[in-house]
Structures are given as structure tokens and as C-alpha cells.
Amino acid sequence: xxxxxxxxxxxxxxxxxxxxxxxxxxxxxxxxxxxxxxxxxxxxxxxxxxxxxxxxxxxxxxxxxxxxxxxxxxxxxxxxxxxxxxxxxxxxxxxxxxxxxxxxxxxxxxxxxxxxxxxxxxxxxxxxxxxxxxxxxxxxxxxxxxxxxxxxxxxxxxxxxxxxxxxxxxxxxxxxxxxxxxxxxxxxxxxxxxxxxxxxxxxxxxxxxxxxxxxxxxxxxxxxxxxxxxxxxxxxxxxxxxxxxxxxxxxxxxxxxxxxxxxxxxxxxxxxxxxxxxxxxxxxxxxxxxxxxxxxxxxxxxxxxxxxxxxxxxxxxxxxxxxxxxxxxxxxxxxxxxxxxxxxxxxxxxxxxxxxxxxxxxxxxxxxxxxxxxxxxxxxxxxxxxxxxxxxxxxxxxxx
Numbered sequence: 043x044x045x046x047x048x049x050x051x052x053x054x055x056x057x058x059x060x061x062x063x064x065x066x067x068x069x070x071x072x073x074x075x076x077x078x079x080x081x082x083x084x085x086x087x088x089x090x091x092x093x094x095x096x097x098x099x100x101x102x103x104x105x106x107x108x109x110x111x112x113x114x115x116x117x118x119x120x121x122x123x124x125x126x127x128x129x130x131x132x133x134x135x136x137x138x139x140x141x142x143x144x145x146x147x148x149x150x151x152x153x154x155x156x157x158x159x160x161x162x163x164x165x166x167x168x169x170x171x172x173x174x175x176x177x178x179x180x181x182x183x184x185x186x187x188x189x190x191x192x193x194x195x196x197x198x199x200x201x202x203x204x205x206x207x208x209x210x211x212x213x214x215x216x217x218x219x220x221x222x223x224x225x226x227x228x229x230x231x232x233x234x235x236x237x238x239x240x241x242x243x244x245x246x247x248x249x250x251x252x253x254x255x256x257x258x259x260x261x262x263x264x265x266x267x268x269x270x271x272x273x274x275x276x277x278x279x280x281x282x283x284x285x286x287x288x289x290x291x292x293x294x295x296x297x298x299x300x301x302x303x304x305x306x307x308x309x310x311x312x313x314x315x316x317x318x319x320x321x322x323x324x325x326x327x328x329x330x331x332x333x334x335x336x337x338x339x340x341x342x343x344x345x346x347x348x349x350x351x352x353x354x355x356x357x358x359x360x361x362x363x364x365x366x367x368x369x370x371x372x373x374x375x376x377x378x379x380x381x382x383x384x385x386x387x388x389x390x391x392x393x394x395x396x397x398x399x400x401x402x403x404x405x406x407x408x409x410x411x412x413x414x415x416x417x418x419x420x421x422x423x424x425x426x427x428x429x430x431x432x433x434x435x436x437x438x439x440x441x442x
Contacts, residue, residue, distance in 0.1 A: 058416040060151050061089035063096070063117060066410045067153060070403070071165070075185065075296065076158040081123045086142055087151020093117050096407065098400045099423035100393050102152060106423050107141055111148040113421065118145070119403070121166065121396050123154045159399065160298055161185055164406075166345035167300040169398040173320040174313075174343065174364065175305055182299025182342050183354045186291045189263035194256065195273055195284035196231055198243065202255035208276035209257075213265035225258040231283075242278045260289070299344035299351055299365075301358040310336040310362060310386050317364055317388055321398070324391035325430040329368075331377055332386025338362045342385070345396045352376045360385045366392040393428040 058066075064084050076082045085102075097115040099106040102124040110118045124138055132139040145152055160166045163181075171179050193214060197205045209215060210222040217223045231254035235241040244250030261269045266286065273284060308316070311334035318328045338361040344351055348365030349372040355363045356376075368389040377384050404420035411418055 056415070056417055057092050057094050058411055058414070058418065059089060060084075060087050060091045060093050060117060062414070062416065063093050063407070063411065063418070064089065064153060066407060066414075067119065067155060070406055070410065071155040071158040071162045073158055075161045076156060080157045081126050082154050082156050082158050085124055085152040085154060086145055087117065087153075091116060091149075091151065093151075093418055095419045095421070096404070097421050097423055098404050099425070099427065100396050100400070101427040102141060102154070103427055104137070104141060104144070105425045106427065107144050107148070107150070109423055109425055110150050111144065115150055115421070117151045117153060119153045119155065119407075121154070121156060121159060121399065123156055124152060155403070157298075159403070160345065161296050163296045164402060165296075166396050166399040167298070167343050169402050170343045170345045170364070170395055171300045171302050171341075173398045174316060174341065176300070176302030176341055176343070177305060179300045179302040181295065181297030182301050182344060182358060183351055184295075184297035189291065190260050190289045191263050191266055192258060192260050192287045192289055193269060193273065193284060194258050194287065195277070195282060196254045196256055197277055197279075197282070198231075199228055199253050199255045201276075201278050202226060202257060205273070205276050206257060206259070208272045209259050209261075209269055212261075212269045212272035214259040214261035214269045214272075216262075217260060223259065227256050229254060229256060240280055242280060263288070299342060299348065299354065301340065301342040301355075301360055303340055304338065307337050307339045310334055310338055313338050313341070313362060314388055317390060321390055321394040322426065324394050324426070324428045325433045326391045326428075327433070329389040330386065331373060331389075332362070336361070336386055338386065343395075345399065346392055349373065349376075355385055362386040362388060364388040364390065364395075366390050366395040391428050391430070393426070 073082050093116045095113060095115040096117045096119060097110040097113060098119045100121045102120040102122060124141060132142045134140050134143040168179060206224045215221060215223045230251055232249060232251045234249050235244055235246045237246060239246055243252055273282060310332050314328050314330050340360045342355045342358050342360035342363045344365040347367040349368050363385045366389065368387060373387055400422045404422055408418060408420050
């Protein structure tokens with residue numbers, strides 16, 4: 043008898059699907075952390091397709107797509123969105139339409155992680171801070187943590203562990219990287235079952251005293267209904283006693299920008315040299331506002347356009363601020379607002395300030411997929427997509 047043939051495999055078992063890769067990217071850079079106006083996530087591609095190679099770049103432009111297709115990448119991950127504003131057409135007669143057509147024809151998908159990658163930890167500004175040698179990093183403009191509640195419940199001591207397990211399974215007790223976190227103490231509970239009650243402990247009409255454990259666990263507010271349902275389902279009492287408290291909001295370790303300390307103080311001119319050496323070459327180079335001999339210890343950074351964060355920079359106590367796209371009036375006002383105490387400004391190319399994130403993102407993506415038993419080859423694009431190509435120093439006379 044001929045053995046039954048095994049069904050053909052839909053894909054190689056050691057490579058993920060596009061859907062698998064997107065799931066990992068969404069964990070690393072949660073789309074819910076993107077700004078409301080942003081456009082992040084999968085732009086084009088079949089979630090069932092197999093992904094072997096991933097190219098990462100700052101900009102989703104034609105030359106990056108060409109590099110991806112020449113290399114054979116099934117996925118391009120970019121920081122900047124392709125379709126940030128609503129469109130009614132992706133016809134190949136437009137620049138953005140041609141990018142979509144080239145990707146689809148070449149069998150490559152496009153995924154965007156923009157302001158969600160700015161806010162994530164580690165994210166875009168973490169990478170910029172690290173290449174500049176900053177330590178003890180904190181968000182420049184922190185996001186509030188997701189709203190939290192705390193459940194406090196009283197349960198007979200023999201049933202306490204079972205109840206904690208049920209609440210944890212419903213989403214309670216998560217604090218950072220720790221799970222099933224609970225605080226417990228014991229005491230005496232007392233109650234009088236009335237007519238019509240069916241007490242699990244005690245008798246109708248007689249005061250009962252029971253050794254009980256007080257259990258306290260935090261929970262995300264969006265899991266409130268699920269946790270309360272689990273509490274009622276796992277608790278031995280007909281009418282369990284519990285409190286549900288809304289906790290005050292506080293800042294999370296995530297947010298836009300970072301502020302940190304240099305390993306040793308530097309003159310502003312020295313810090314500018316560090317910035318120039320740490321970032322890829324651009325025609326713009328590095329522009330500085332401040333005295334070259336000013337001493338810098340604390341530095342704020344923001345990958346991409348950062349002149350909306352001047353208030354946060356001043357509040358952070360930073361001696362210098364490294365960012366991109368500084369405009370004349372905001373920069374001038376920032377230097378004048380707190381004369382004598384205003385931070386120095388170091389302005390770099392938008393593309394260059396975000397480029398360091400790509401290497402860390404590639405490493406984290408590969409590592410997360412490897413933990414699931416799948417592999418991808420990653421590459422950071424070698425195309426410089428900064429739009430400026432050369433600079434001519436001004437040679438006009440000094441205006442007094």
C-alpha cells in the first residue's frame with residue numbers, strides 16, 4: 043500500500059509570514075502610541091506572503107524601493123509614511139503611486155512606524171541619544187501611562203491563590219515586566235446571611251467570622267469588566283466584597299524626545315564635533331547656536347522636527363538641545379526667552395537625526411522573530427535620502 047502523501051507546506055517553516063512580522067513590529071512600536079494625525083502600519087502587502095528579507099529606511103522613496111527590489115526584500119520598513127494625507131488615487135502617474143506600483147509588482151510590502159516609533163522605548167530619540175553618548179535617559183515630553191485601576195477584594199484565605207490566578211489571567215497584576223503582582227494580608231471577615239441567601243460559608247441568621255485575605259492588584263482600565271467578571275466567577279462567595287479604585291495618572295517611560303547626561307562635561311564646540319561624527323554625512327552638516335566654550339553636561343534630543351518642544355527642553359534643565367528642522371523665529375525666541383540660561387541649539391538634518399534608529403530596529407525585529415523560531419535577514423538602506431545635495435558657504439559682506 044502506498045503511504046499517504048503529506049500535504050504540501052504553504053510556506054517554509056523557518057521564515058515568517060508578513061502577518062507574523064507585522065505582529066512583532068506592532069508589539070515593538072504599538073500603533074496606539076502614534077499621534078492621531080499619523081498614518082502608520084501596513085501600507086501594502088499580503089499578510090500571508092513569506093518574508094525572508096527586510097530592508098529598513100527612513101524614507102519610502104523610489105530609490106529605496108529600487109534598492110529593496112534589487113536585493114530581493116519582501117518587506118520595506120520605513121520611518122516616514124508614504125500616504126500621510128488621505129488620497130483618492132495611487133495611479134502610477136504620481137510619485138507616491140509609482141512607489142506603490144513598484145512595490146506591488148516587485149512582490150514587496152511596505153510597513154511604516156512613525157510617531158509610534160518616536161514615542162516607543164527604545165525609539166528614535168533613544169537611538170540618537172545613544173550615538174551621542176548620553177546616559178540616564180528620560181522622555182523629554184512623557185506620555186501618560188495607560189489609565190489604571192486597582193481592585194481590592196476579600197476572600198477566604200484557602201481560596202486566595204486561586205483568585206489571584208483568575209484575576210491575573212483576566213489581565214490584572216501586570217507591572218512593567220512582572221506578571222501576577224499582588225499584595226495580600228490576612229484578617230477577619232464577618233457577615234450575617236439574611237433570608238434568601240445561600241452562603242458558601244455559615245448559616246442564615248447567624249453571625250459568621252471567617253479568616254480572609256485582602257488581595258490588591260492593579261489592572262488596565264480597559265480590562266475592568268473582564269477582571270470583575272473573573273473575580274465574581276472565581277470567588278467562592280455568593281456576594282463577594284470588593285473595591286475598584288481609579289488610580290491617579292502619572293508619566294510613563296515613553297514619549298517624544300529624550301534628555302540625558304554626558305559621560306563627562308564637554309565644551310559646546312566639542313559636543314558639536316561629537317554630533318557631526320556620530321551622524322551620517324549630509325550637505326547641511328551641523329548648525330550651532332551658542333558660545334563654543336559653553337560647558338554642556340545635560341543634553342536634550344529629538345529625532346526629526348523638534349522646535350515644538352522648546353518649553354519641555356527648558357523645563358528639563360538641558361544645557362544643549364540636538365534636533366532637526368529648526369526654524370528662524372522659534373530658534374531665535376528660544377535663545378532669547380531665558381537670556382543667560384537658554385540651552386544651546388544644535389540643528390542637524392532631519393534624515394540624519396532619525397537614521398540611527400534603523401539599526402536598532404533591525405536588530406530587535408530579527409531577535410523577536412528568532413524567539414518565535416523564524417528568521418529574516420535585515421539590512422539598513424545604503425541610500426542617502428536627505429533631499430539636500432550640496433551647500434555653498436555665504437560670501438556676502440557683514441551687515442551691521
